[in-house]
Amino acid sequence: MNIAVVGLSHKTAQVEVRERLSISELQMESAIAQLASCLHVEEVAILSTCNRLEIYLVTPETEYGIREVIQFLSEHSKLPISTLRPHLFMLLHEDAVMHLMRVAAGLDSLVLGEGQILSQVKQTHKLGQQYKGIKLVLNKLFKQAITGGKRVRTDTSIGTGAVSISSAAVELAQMHRQNLAACRVAVIGAGKMSRLLVQHLVAKGVGQIAIVNRSRQRAEELANQFQGIELAVHTISEMMTVVAMSDLVFTSTAATEPLLDRTQLAAVLEPNRPLMLFDISVPRNVHTDVNQMENVQIFNVDDLKAVVAQNHESRRKMVQEAERLLEAEVAAFDVWWRSLETVSTISCLMNKVEAIREQELEKALSRLGCEFAEKHQEVIEALTRGIVNKILHDPMVQLRAQQDIEARRRAMETLQTLFNLEPVSNEQYS
Secondary structure (H helix, E strand, O other), X not given: OEEEEEEEEOOOOOHHHHHHHOOOHHHHHHHHHHHHOOOOOOEEEEEEEOOEEEEEEEEOOHHHHHHHHHHHHHHHHOOOHHXXXXXXXXXXXXXXXXXXXXXXXXXXXXXXXXXXXHHHHHHHHHHHHXXXXXXXXXXXXXXXXXXXXXXXXXXXXOOOOOOOHHHHHHHHHHHXXXXXXXXXXXXXXXOXXXXXXHHHHHHOOXXXXXXXXXXHHHHXXXXXXXXXXXXXXXXXXXXXXXHHOOXXXXXXXXXXXXXXXXXXXXXXXXXXXXXXXXXXXXXOOEOHHHHHOOOEEEEEHHHHHHHHHHHHHHOHHHHXXXXXXXXXXXXXXXXXXXXXXXXXXXXXXXXXHHHHHHHHHHHHHHHHOHHHHHHHXXXXXXXXXXXXHHHHHHHHHHHHXXXXXXXXXHHHHHHHHHOOOOOOOHHHHO
C-alpha cells in the first residue's frame, strides 16, 4: 500500500479554479463514496477549504490510484483533465505525510500560522471516518498530523498574533479606507469566519455593523457573542437594503451560487456612490460581472496575498522551528507504517500457538476428569495463556521495534520458516 495526496491550493490555482473543485460538507458523503468505489483506492479523505482541495488516498497501485482521483476531480469540476492538470500537485508517501503535517500546523496556509485549518483537518478526519473512507492507515496519519499541529501551536510562537483570512480581509479594507471606524459595514454570513470578521472590525473601532444571514437565530447568536456592542441583525431577504446602506460589505457564506450580482446592485445603489466588497468565500459569493460596475470594487481571497507577505517574512524562523517538530511526527508515523508488514507474521504465529495451546489444554483436561476439570479449568486456562503470552512477548516486541527494513524482513522470514507459518493478508487486521 502507498500513501498519496492529489490536490490544488492557493499556491497552484486561482480562486476561479478552486471554486470549481470545492466540495461542501453536504457533498462529502457522496464524494467519499464515489472515490472509495474506485478499483485502486483503499482509503480516502477529502480536505476542502477556501484555499485548498486535497484528496488523501491509500492505494495498492499509485499510478492508477492517482489517475482515478484526477478523473473524479475532472468530473466533479466539469473541467477537462488537460485544463485541470497544470493546477494539481501530487505527493507520494513521505512527501504526502509531511504535507499533511504542514497543513495541519498552518505552515502551508495563505495566512501563515492560521488556527482555523487545524479544526478543518479534524473535521476532515471526522467525516472520513463517518463516511467509511478513513480506515487503518489514514486514521493513524490524520491523528499524527493533528498531534503535530497541536505541538507546533503549543511549543512554538507560530500562532502568536497570527492573522486569519478574516483579519487579513479587515487589514486589506483598512489599506483602502484608512478610517474604518467611520464606515458602515455589513457582514453576510454568521459562521466562524464571520465571527472573526466582526471581532477584527470591532478591534479597529467599527461601530456600525450589520449581520445578514439566512437564519436569523444564528445571526443573533453571533451578535450575542459581542456584549456591549450593538450589532444589527437581518435576514437574507433584507440583504440588498442593508448592502445599499453600507460602505463595506464582507461576504463569508457556504452558498454555492453568487449572492450578489451586477443587476441586484445596480437596482439598489445610488449613482456614483462607492462600495467595497470583500468576498472571502469559495465558491465566491459575488458574481464576476460586478467588476463592470464603475464605483464598486471587489476583493477576493486571492487579493489577500499582499497583506500576508509581511507576515510570512517575519515568521520564517518560527517555520523552521515548527518543521523540526513535524519531522519527529513524520518519523513516528514512518516507524508505525513500516511495522505494519509485521502484522500478518505476528498474527499468524499467535494464531498457531493459540491453536496448539487450546488443543493441548483440551487433552489435559480430559485426562483429569470432569470433576477436576470444572473446578480448576479457569486456573489452568489462565496458566497456559500466561505462559504462551510471556514466551511470545519479547519476540513480538523486538520484531515490531526493528527499524532496519532488511533486518526486520529477515527476522520475519526466520519466524515463518521455524514455525512453518503461512502469512495472512494484512487487510484482515485493518
